[in-house]
Structures are given as C-alpha cells and as structure tokens.
Amino acid sequence: SKCLENTRVRIQESILDHLEKREYRFIWLRGSPGTGKTAISMSVASTLAKQHRLAASFFWDK
Template structure:
C-alpha cells in the first residue's frame, strides 16, 4: 500500500483556510498591527502556535484568515482548521475530524512528518 492510500484512511474535513468560503480575511489596511504582531511572533522558531481570543464579533476569524493567507504565501503554513457551526455534517461543527485533518495537512507540508505518520498508521490501523 502506498503513502497516499495510507493517508486517505484518515478522515478529512474541508476546513483549511482556502476551503472556508463563509469566512473572509481582514479588509485591506485593517487590523494591520495585530497581523504584523502575530507574524513577527511566529518568526521565532520557538513560537509554533498563537492563541487568539476575544469577544464574539471582534474579528478573530478574519485576522486568522489573513495570517493563514500570509503564511501560505510565504510557504510557511503547515496546517489550518476553521470551524463553522453552520456547516453541519461536513466535520466543521465539532472536534471529531480536527486531529485527522491536521495530521493529513501536516503530512502534505512536511515529508519527514509524512513518513512518521504513515509508519504509525501502518503499525496502529485503529488510528
């Protein structure tokens, strides 16, 4: 069985930032400082994640979409997952497909990780 066959065993939700049409990036010239701050933070190899929090409707998703877009253009976006409670039945309204979706995206981003993941999948088919 080849690598693609192994990865296809993992459930995948269409939740990457490019696939989520119901969300949008920040309008041009808005939230520039917070986007820059997040991108600068991620420049440091020790900083792999950012926790963006705030009240509903304050633009967290738009900021996240903009940062994901910028990282993707730089070839640095390893994975993304955007929940959407309005898309029931697609795996975007719950955490169920989150781990496997990120695992697949990370495998496509990094060949070394892909090899490790496939090896693990072959040893533990229940994953």
C-alpha cells in the first residue's frame, strides 16, 4: 500500500532528491514498526517506476 495522497510529501521529495545524485543509488529506510516505512517506499518506488528510473525494489514481510 502506498501513502495516502498529500501525506508524507516532504520525506518522499527528500528521498527522490537524494536519489537524483549519481553517487547515491540506494536508500535504507528504517524506523519503528507502524511508522509508514513500507508506504513511503512503495510510493517512492511507484514514482520512480512511472519515471522509468526504477531498476528494482524489494520488501520484507513476516
């Protein structure tokens, strides 16, 4: 599941800006359970896929 529209916009923009730089090709998103890491990463992956910039994505599940 992705982020709801107009939520977590600043963190998504921050991640996408970070990935614009060629020397930064990976993001390690961490935090407590239930804080929205999966939603943020799914939203960012979706944005990158639409831009034809996503090479791969993977997620852990219990």
